[in-house]
Amino acid sequence: MLSEKQIEALSDFIKPRMSKKRYIHSVNVAYEAVKLARKYGVDEDSAFIAGYLHDCAKELEPEKQKELMKRSRFQVDKVELSSNPLFHAVAGAVVANEEFGIEDAGVLAAIRYHTVAAPNMSALSEVIYLADLISADRDYKDVKRMRKIAYEGLCGAMLEALSFSVTDSVRKGNSIPVSTLLAYNDYVERIKNIKGKEGK
Numbered sequence: 001m002l003s004e005k006q007i008e009a010l011s012d013f014i015k016p017r018m019s020k021k022r023y024i025h026s027v028n029v030a031y032e033a034v035k036l037a038r039k040y041g042v043d044e045d046s047a048f049i050a051g052y053l054h055d056c057a058k059e060l061e062p063e064k065q066k067e068l069m070k071r072s073r074f075q076v077d078k079v080e081l082s083s084n085p086l087f088h089a090v091a092g093a094v095v096a097n098e099e100f101g102i103e104d105a106g107v108l109a110a111i112r113y114h115t116v117a118a119p120n121m122s123a124l125s126e127v128i129y130l131a132d133l134i135s136a137d138r139d140y141k142d143v144k145r146m147r148k149i150a151y152e153g154l155c156g157a158m159l160e161a162l163s164f165s166v167t168d169s170v171r172k173g174n175s176i177p178v179s180t181l182l183a184y185n186d187y188v189e190r191i192k193n194i195k196g197k198e199g200k
Protein backbone atom coordinates (compact mmCIF):
# COMPACT_ATOMS: atom_id res chain seq x y z
CA MET A 1 0.00 0.00 0.00
CA LEU A 2 1.20 3.51 -0.76
CA SER A 3 2.13 5.63 2.23
CA GLU A 4 0.39 8.90 3.01
CA LYS A 5 3.58 10.65 1.97
CA GLN A 6 3.57 8.97 -1.45
CA ILE A 7 -0.07 9.92 -2.01
CA GLU A 8 0.73 13.48 -0.95
CA ALA A 9 3.59 13.59 -3.46
CA LEU A 10 1.21 12.53 -6.25
CA SER A 11 -1.32 15.10 -5.17
CA ASP A 12 1.31 17.89 -4.91
CA PHE A 13 2.47 17.01 -8.40
CA ILE A 14 -0.86 17.09 -10.23
CA LYS A 15 -2.79 19.73 -8.29
CA PRO A 16 -0.97 22.77 -9.71
CA ARG A 17 -1.23 21.30 -13.21
CA MET A 18 -4.99 21.19 -13.50
CA SER A 19 -8.37 22.64 -12.66
CA LYS A 20 -10.20 21.50 -9.54
CA LYS A 21 -12.66 19.57 -11.71
CA ARG A 22 -9.92 17.60 -13.43
CA TYR A 23 -8.16 17.02 -10.12
CA ILE A 24 -11.35 15.47 -8.71
CA HIS A 25 -11.65 13.36 -11.87
CA SER A 26 -8.04 12.16 -11.45
CA VAL A 27 -8.62 11.17 -7.83
CA ASN A 28 -11.86 9.40 -8.79
CA VAL A 29 -10.09 7.48 -11.55
CA ALA A 30 -7.34 6.46 -9.11
CA TYR A 31 -9.83 5.05 -6.60
CA GLU A 32 -11.95 3.36 -9.29
CA ALA A 33 -8.76 1.84 -10.71
CA VAL A 34 -7.89 0.40 -7.29
CA LYS A 35 -11.34 -1.22 -7.06
CA LEU A 36 -10.98 -2.73 -10.53
CA ALA A 37 -7.40 -3.80 -9.75
CA ARG A 38 -8.58 -5.61 -6.63
CA LYS A 39 -11.32 -7.36 -8.61
CA TYR A 40 -8.94 -8.48 -11.38
CA GLY A 41 -5.77 -9.24 -9.41
CA VAL A 42 -3.79 -6.26 -10.71
CA ASP A 43 -1.24 -4.44 -8.56
CA GLU A 44 -3.30 -1.87 -6.67
CA ASP A 45 -0.49 0.64 -6.12
CA SER A 46 0.34 0.73 -9.84
CA ALA A 47 -3.35 1.22 -10.61
CA PHE A 48 -3.59 4.06 -8.11
CA ILE A 49 -0.49 5.83 -9.45
CA ALA A 50 -1.45 5.44 -13.12
CA GLY A 51 -5.01 6.57 -12.37
CA TYR A 52 -3.80 9.60 -10.45
CA LEU A 53 -1.38 10.64 -13.19
CA HIS A 54 -3.29 9.65 -16.34
CA ASP A 55 -4.42 13.20 -17.22
CA CYS A 56 -1.36 15.03 -15.84
CA ALA A 57 -0.58 16.63 -19.23
CA LYS A 58 -4.16 17.40 -20.27
CA GLU A 59 -4.12 21.07 -19.34
CA LEU A 60 -0.76 21.91 -20.90
CA GLU A 61 -0.91 24.00 -24.07
CA PRO A 62 -1.64 21.74 -27.08
CA GLU A 63 1.66 22.79 -28.66
CA LYS A 64 3.54 21.74 -25.53
CA GLN A 65 1.63 18.44 -25.46
CA LYS A 66 2.54 17.84 -29.09
CA GLU A 67 6.19 18.59 -28.44
CA LEU A 68 6.23 16.10 -25.54
CA MET A 69 4.38 13.53 -27.63
CA LYS A 70 6.91 13.80 -30.45
CA ARG A 71 9.78 12.89 -28.21
CA SER A 72 7.99 9.98 -26.57
CA ARG A 73 9.49 6.51 -26.93
CA PHE A 74 6.01 5.20 -27.69
CA GLN A 75 4.86 4.82 -31.27
CA VAL A 76 2.36 7.46 -32.31
CA ASP A 77 0.36 7.28 -35.54
CA LYS A 78 -0.78 10.01 -37.94
CA VAL A 79 -4.29 10.16 -36.52
CA GLU A 80 -3.03 10.74 -32.98
CA LEU A 81 -0.58 13.35 -34.23
CA SER A 82 -3.41 15.32 -35.79
CA SER A 83 -5.96 15.12 -32.98
CA ASN A 84 -5.49 17.54 -30.07
CA PRO A 85 -7.65 15.60 -27.57
CA LEU A 86 -5.37 12.58 -28.00
CA PHE A 87 -2.05 14.35 -27.35
CA HIS A 88 -2.31 14.32 -23.58
CA ALA A 89 -2.08 10.55 -23.11
CA VAL A 90 1.31 10.22 -24.80
CA ALA A 91 2.46 13.55 -23.35
CA GLY A 92 1.25 12.40 -19.92
CA ALA A 93 3.48 9.33 -20.02
CA VAL A 94 6.45 11.59 -20.84
CA VAL A 95 5.60 14.00 -17.99
CA ALA A 96 5.06 11.14 -15.50
CA ASN A 97 8.42 9.72 -16.47
CA GLU A 98 10.56 12.84 -16.81
CA GLU A 99 9.00 15.10 -14.21
CA PHE A 100 7.59 12.70 -11.62
CA GLY A 101 10.19 9.97 -12.08
CA ILE A 102 7.93 7.04 -12.94
CA GLU A 103 10.11 4.30 -14.44
CA ASP A 104 7.60 1.44 -14.35
CA ALA A 105 6.93 0.57 -18.02
CA GLY A 106 3.50 -0.86 -17.17
CA VAL A 107 2.35 2.35 -15.46
CA LEU A 108 3.70 4.48 -18.33
CA ALA A 109 1.93 2.29 -20.92
CA ALA A 110 -1.34 2.52 -18.98
CA ILE A 111 -1.11 6.33 -19.11
CA ARG A 112 -0.08 6.34 -22.77
CA TYR A 113 -2.94 4.09 -23.94
CA HIS A 114 -5.77 5.42 -21.77
CA THR A 115 -7.32 7.27 -24.73
CA VAL A 116 -6.76 5.06 -27.79
CA ALA A 117 -6.18 1.59 -26.26
CA ALA A 118 -3.93 -0.94 -27.97
CA PRO A 119 -3.75 -4.59 -28.93
CA ASN A 120 -2.31 -6.92 -26.25
CA MET A 121 -3.01 -4.47 -23.47
CA SER A 122 -1.93 -5.45 -19.98
CA ALA A 123 -4.61 -5.87 -17.33
CA LEU A 124 -3.26 -2.70 -15.69
CA SER A 125 -3.76 -0.73 -18.93
CA GLU A 126 -7.28 -2.14 -19.25
CA VAL A 127 -8.06 -1.17 -15.67
CA ILE A 128 -6.99 2.45 -16.29
CA TYR A 129 -8.85 2.66 -19.61
CA LEU A 130 -12.05 1.45 -17.94
CA ALA A 131 -11.62 3.42 -14.69
CA ASP A 132 -11.40 6.58 -16.81
CA LEU A 133 -14.73 5.69 -18.43
CA ILE A 134 -16.65 4.83 -15.29
CA SER A 135 -15.16 7.07 -12.57
CA ALA A 136 -17.62 8.61 -10.10
CA ASP A 137 -17.68 11.98 -11.92
CA ARG A 138 -18.80 10.47 -15.27
CA ASP A 139 -22.45 11.01 -16.12
CA TYR A 140 -22.99 10.11 -19.78
CA LYS A 141 -26.11 8.24 -20.85
CA ASP A 142 -24.86 4.65 -20.60
CA VAL A 143 -22.48 5.05 -17.67
CA LYS A 144 -24.48 2.84 -15.32
CA ARG A 145 -24.44 -0.02 -17.81
CA MET A 146 -20.74 0.48 -18.46
CA ARG A 147 -20.03 0.44 -14.70
CA LYS A 148 -21.79 -2.92 -14.44
CA ILE A 149 -20.01 -4.39 -17.48
CA ALA A 150 -16.61 -3.23 -16.19
CA TYR A 151 -16.96 -5.58 -13.22
CA GLU A 152 -18.15 -8.55 -15.29
CA GLY A 153 -14.88 -9.16 -17.17
CA LEU A 154 -12.05 -7.05 -18.57
CA CYS A 155 -12.19 -8.34 -22.16
CA GLY A 156 -15.94 -7.95 -22.51
CA ALA A 157 -15.81 -4.46 -21.03
CA MET A 158 -12.95 -3.41 -23.32
CA LEU A 159 -14.79 -4.74 -26.38
CA GLU A 160 -17.93 -2.87 -25.36
CA ALA A 161 -15.99 0.36 -24.81
CA LEU A 162 -14.03 0.06 -28.05
CA SER A 163 -17.14 -0.81 -30.07
CA PHE A 164 -18.67 2.40 -28.81
CA SER A 165 -15.52 4.39 -29.55
CA VAL A 166 -15.15 3.03 -33.10
CA THR A 167 -18.86 3.45 -33.90
CA ASP A 168 -18.86 6.97 -32.51
CA SER A 169 -15.86 7.95 -34.64
CA VAL A 170 -17.49 6.51 -37.76
CA ARG A 171 -20.74 8.32 -37.04
CA LYS A 172 -18.93 11.61 -36.60
CA GLY A 173 -16.82 11.04 -39.70
CA ASN A 174 -13.58 11.03 -37.67
CA SER A 175 -10.47 9.02 -38.44
CA ILE A 176 -9.67 6.16 -36.08
CA PRO A 177 -6.18 5.70 -34.61
CA VAL A 178 -4.53 2.49 -35.83
CA SER A 179 -3.98 1.45 -32.23
CA THR A 180 -7.74 1.62 -31.55
CA LEU A 181 -8.59 -0.49 -34.60
CA LEU A 182 -5.97 -3.09 -33.68
CA ALA A 183 -7.28 -3.11 -30.11
CA TYR A 184 -10.84 -3.62 -31.33
CA ASN A 185 -9.78 -6.57 -33.51
CA ASP A 186 -7.75 -8.00 -30.65
CA TYR A 187 -10.74 -7.98 -28.27
CA VAL A 188 -13.05 -9.45 -30.90
CA GLU A 189 -10.58 -12.36 -31.17
CA ARG A 190 -10.13 -12.67 -27.42
CA ILE A 191 -13.89 -12.81 -26.83
CA LYS A 192 -14.24 -15.41 -29.63
CA ASN A 193 -11.62 -17.53 -27.89
CA ILE A 194 -13.26 -17.16 -24.49
CA LYS A 195 -16.64 -18.13 -25.94
CA GLY A 196 -15.04 -21.02 -27.87
CA LYS A 197 -13.53 -22.39 -24.67
CA GLU A 198 -16.88 -22.08 -22.92
CA GLY A 199 -18.49 -23.99 -25.82
CA LYS A 200 -20.86 -21.13 -26.65
Ligand SMILES: [Fe+2]
Nearest residue numbers: 054055114115
Ligand atom coordinates in the same frame (compact mmCIF):
# COMPACT_ATOMS: atom_id res chain seq x y z
FE1 LIG B 1 -7.43 11.53 -20.55
Ligand SMILES: [Fe+2]
Nearest residue numbers: 025054055132
Ligand atom coordinates in the same frame (compact mmCIF):
# COMPACT_ATOMS: atom_id res chain seq x y z
FE1 LIG C 1 -9.36 11.09 -17.67
